[in-house]
Amino acid sequence: MLLTLTEENYLKAIYHLSEDGSTVVSTNAIADKIETKASSVTDMLKKLAEKNLITHIKYKGVTLTETGRRTAINIVRKHRLWEVFLVEKLNFSWDEVHDVAEQLEHIKSPKLIKELDAFLEFPTHDPHGDPIPNANGKIKQTKKIILSNAQNNINYACVGVIDSSSEFLKYLDKHNISIGTSLKVIDKEKFDLSMTIVIGDKTMVMSQAITSNIYVKAHNGQ
Amino acid sequence: MLLTLTEENYLKAIYHLSEDGSTVVSTNAIADKIETKASSVTDMLKKLAEKNLITHIKYKGVTLTETGRRTAINIVRKHRLWEVFLVEKLNFSWDEVHDVAEQLEHIKSPKLIKELDAFLEFPTHDPHGDPIPNANGKIKQTKKIILSNAQNNINYACVGVIDSSSEFLKYLDKHNISIGTSLKVIDKEKFDLSMTIVIGDKTMVMSQAITSNIYVKAHNGQ
């Protein structure tokens, strides 16, 4: 089925708001995400329900159908593959990629994505540490945890922070830690709960004050 | 100035119909190219003239303004860079690239194109042998000539054929010659006008019956 750019953006928004694709999403939540008015959303929901991409119960909310979810995941897949391309091949930094990937995700060509995936050597995660759905729409969902609860010897990607004070962000910047940074815990000190962490080719020790303010996600790839 | 996808396509069509950007283009010619109706074209011409991208004299035709020409050339630049990317990095064949490049050319990100250009090592020609305008809109216009009139020791790209019988196309296919193929004449026999030609790492002799049916364009790059 051929969808317009706008329809694709609605599906993606609904998907992200429910993540698993089954939770009920409200009209206002979509309006906020898309940055449009609730009345516009209602109109579009009619169209998407008509095409069997969503189930819409008046005044109650929306869920994706199986087709809708598949379609949304495919857009997410394309978005994340393009992000990898931009960062790994075209020297974009992780905070510059989003707007461009937002455009590129709507390009229609199955061959393009198949070949891009191969060209990038089948990446499993995007530069922000989010998993890339495979060609069949399967997605390894790993939920974010706090670094202080992380296990030893597993690869994690930094996906966010709790404390967003400029002092803390400066600390992260100083040690070259940003969204997407890969890290591995190799030891946790029982006495003060400080952790020994490997980032790239560097090893450092972080106090519990630090590790309890960083969100990470497990990831296998790279 | 931010243009819609449709406006960009009209500018590109007008550019291609005039090539140098100065020849007057008719409403019907544009309608044919865009595959739309003449009345739709007239409407759009008003919009583009309003924005100072074209000069439109009623019932007389259209030319690009300097701004319009610059804009059109930038789209052509993006189109051709993407074509190189698709062929060189993603294993597309020259006849598969057009539809995808047609979509990719509208992605808006100056950094993307700057970095893509560098990633591809500043190509000068696309896979069809057409020149890629540089970042300032300068374009090396080389007009196509018949291979039999080509000079020795200059790089050419095959850009078309005169005889399009299936026998002739089979001959080209057999010898791996297609649109975009690079070749160089190293000798021309005075007696029968046959030419010795280098294609990739192979050297072959072509009779005048062949060389007088192939269009080529000089190109420096690659």
Next chain:
DNA sequence: AATTAATTTTAGACTAATCTAAAAATATAT
């Protein structure tokens, strides 16, 4: 439970891009 507040939907209008059919201008042919 009744009133108030918030959310969602409907109704009607707007813009961009397109179309058909008819009118206006230009080009061609006798």
Next chain:
DNA sequence: ATATATTTTTAGATTAGTCTAAAATTAATT
């Protein structure tokens, strides 16, 4: 040079997506 044909423009309608304002429904509060 006048009639005919072709090209181009105008007028009015249509679709996708959006908006504001008002009505309908659901949720929250006293």
